């Protein structure tokens with residue numbers, strides 16, 4: 001089955017009870033047993049729920065994995081991966097990553113005795129130099145948030161395999177429409193399904209997908225033991241969202257390109273970060289591991305003035321000033337004061353998150369309206 005068919009049919013079957021084409025929302029906590037243990041595969045909805053199960057199968061299908069898991073948020077999914085580790089273990093992580101993931105690593109898991117190395121992953125030798133016998137996990141995000149750096153998944157996966165370390169890739173920005181990390185050698189794919197997979201800014205959810213059965217068993221155990229699952233109504237909504245992922249992503253990419261090119265030619269704009277530019281330092285890798293370049297675009301203004309950046313995001317009318325990304329509507333964010341405020345100024349500036357940086361999640365509205373909005377806001 002090709003990708004555009006998998007988004008609609010992958011891992012799905014019509015409901016056996018009445019043939020309903022969409023899985024019913026099984027809004028139930030428990031399932032009748034005829035005799036102790038005599039059930040139809042479902043006992044309690046923390047452990048299993050048919051609607052969630054349908055969604056987990058869809059996750060696995062679109063990421064070319066064998067096993068999918070749905071969580072109550074993207075961070076709950078990251079948390080489940082970290083629970084594979086033991087005190088004393090080490091993690092090599094990209095230094096340009098989602099602020100909430102950084103907070104989870106440093107404010108929760110460091111206290112449990114896990115050591116993190118935050119490094120630029122643009123260089124294989126550098127990655128390898130941080131690997132010790134205690135390293136158990138490499139955490140990568142590509143394209144990175146919000147600087148649109150590109151990590152070469154194939155080359156990182158070779159290092160991970162050589163040292164017998166798990167490689168997890170946060171694929172939230174790219175989605176499997178653009179990039180499928182398991183095919184490139186990753187062990188675990190993670191999503192904030194809150195973003196493009198859900199796609200309509202109405203559900204908070206997380207996902208993991210793996211190929212390996214033993215790894216899946218360990219993660220299912222953690223999912224059930226820790227309990228950070230999503231509800232059946234949310235599972236239904238994300239399943240519905242996935243059915244249009246391919247056509248939404250196609251438009252996000254088209255509009256993202258138009259917006260990136262407009263900004264690049266604007267006299268008041270200093271830098272535009274978008275992997276589709278030939279001048280992007282990792283454009284070739286982006287081209288080889290992604291099928292297109294997505295709808296996330298970041299930029300800075302000439303003079304790097306905090307107040308001017310705030311004025312631009314306040315002036316926008318169609319782009320809504322809001323956290324989050326990946327919905328059908330265009331959003332704008334100011335990472336230094338919003339998504340990345342939890343990262344110390346010194347740390348965030350090292351990775352390029354300066355005071356005038358604005359991040360756009362380009363939606364699927366008419367491109368002419370988006371450009372007109374940017375024009376009036378930037379001036």
Ligand SMILES: *Cc1c(COP(=O)(O)O)cnc(C)c1O
Nearest residue numbers: 073074075098145172192194205
């Ligand atoms: C939003 C986001 C997360 C966290 O997901 P939640 O659903 O908000 O918990 C993790 N990684 C990336 C890249 C994100 O954009």
